[in-house]
Amino acid sequence: MEGVDDGLFRLPAAEVAPGAMHLPGHLDGPAQRELLDACRAWSRPPAGLRTVRMPRGGRMSVRQVCLGLHWYPYGYARTAVDGDGAPVKPFPAWLGRWARRAVEEAYGKGPCTVPYDIALVNFYEGRARMGMHRDSDERSRAPVVSFSLGDTCVFRFGTPSGRGRPWTDVELRSGDAFVFAGPSRLAYHGVPRVRPGTAPPGTGLRGRVNVTVRAR
Numbered sequence: 001m002e003g004v005d006d007g008l009f010r011l012p013a014a015e016v017a018p019g020a021m022h023l024p025g026h027l028d029g030p031a032q033r034e035l036l037d038a039c040r041a042w043s044r045p046p047a048g049l050r051t052v053r054m055p056r057g058g059r060m061s062v063r064q065v066c067l068g069l070h071w072y073p074y075g076y077a078r079t080a081v082d083g084d085g086a087p088v089k090p091f092p093a094w095l096g097r098w099a100r101r102a103v104e105e106a107y108g109k110g111p112c113t114v115p116y117d118i119a120l121v122n123f124y125e126g127r128a129r130m131g132m133h134r135d136s137d138e139r140s141r142a143p144v145v146s147f148s149l150g151d152t153c154v155f156r157f158g159t160p161s162g163r164g165r166p167w168t169d170v171e172l173r174s175g176d177a178f179v180f181a182g183p184s185r186l187a188y189h190g191v192p193r194v195r196p197g198t199a200p201p202g203t204g205l206r207g208r209v210n211v212t213v214r215a216r
């Protein structure tokens with residue numbers, strides 16, 4: 001059935017912007033559940049889920065937990081400096097392998113050797129969204145790899161030159177990976193909308209979870 005994605009057929013990978021690849025259905029059901037179970041464990045204290053306060057007093061609507069290094073606006077620390085102050089949880093080697101596999105699939109240029117060592121895990125509940133921003137607090141310009149779980153979202157991917165247009169909106173579903181590097185490594189991106197109740201039943205999840213894997 002052409003054009004129909006009922007979860008049995010994987011849509012092809014698509015280049016959304018130069019060096020920005022959408023990999024629909026990259027994680028199968030068991031892998032999604034494994035990652036989600038890990039996210040639930042990571043979200044517990046110490047150094048668990050927190051609300052991120054912005055320097056000007058606003059709050060991010062997502063709640064977040066970090067692995068490897070703790071991100072805060074705008075930098076990285078070894079402890080949850082804007083949370084309970086506990087040491088950040090370790091970055092698991094398997095998640096690095098998952099990220100390298102996504103990079104290999106995205107670009108088809110052979111083995112990826114990036115030493116991934118940071119993950120940001122974002123929990124979107126209710127009306128949570130994420131404004132246009134760049135992932136620019138890492139020194140490394142290695143590809144960023146994002147895995148989506150739960151509800152479908154609209155992911156807005158723009159250019160490095162500014163928050164505004166042009167941009168492309170893509171729907172990220174549970175199991176999708178998105179990899180961006182090269183000319184798009186510092187492109188602005190955000191999540192203007194999450195579609196409530198669209199998570200696959202098997203996930204047992206309300207809302208959306210996103211894991212972005214980076215190298216410092």
Ligand SMILES: O=C(O)CCC(=O)C(=O)O
Nearest residue numbers: 120122135146191210212
């Ligand atoms: O939730 C997403 O898909 C994007 C998350 C993101 O851009 C980030 O954590 O920097």
Ligand SMILES: [Fe+2]
Nearest residue numbers: 133134135189
């Ligand atoms: Fe980002």
